[in-house]
Amino acid sequence: TYVIAKVGGVKDNGKRENNSHIVCGCPHEKKIPVLELEFIKAQRTKAEGQGSMQMGSIDYSETKKQIANAKKREQIREREQKKKMKSEEAIQREEELCQD
Numbered sequence: 001t002y003v004i005a006k007v008g009g010v011k012d013n014g015k016r017e018n019n020s021h022i023v024c025g026c027p028h029e030k031k032i033p034v035l036e037l038e039f040i041k042a043q044r045t046k047a048e049g050q051g052s053m054q055m056g057s058i059d060y061s062e063t064k065k066q067i068a069n070a071k072k073r074e075q076i077r078e079r080e081q082k083k084k085m086k087s088e089e090a091i092q093r094e095e096e097l098c099q100d
Contacts, residue, residue: 035062
């Protein structure tokens with residue numbers, strides 16, 4: 001279960017005054033991204049088919065940021081995987097040396 005709550009009315013670091021957030025016990029990977037929360041709230045509270053937020057054209061700057069962040073996450077994952085492989089290989093070599 002989840003609850004959409006309104007965040008206090010103080011503007012903080014350029015955030016909108018009516019920002020919303022979801023309080024839930026779901027795993028992190030199943031939560032709605034912060035950038036989409038306000039849209040989801042508007043869709044759930046719209047009256048007569050008209051919400052305060054409507055679909056528009058592509059936000060190229062935000063799309064570019066999201067693609068860059070996805071690439072960074074992938075590079076980090078690959079680096080961690082290589083580290084893990086190297087450490088496993090080192091352990092395997094040590095075990096082979098000990099057996100001789």
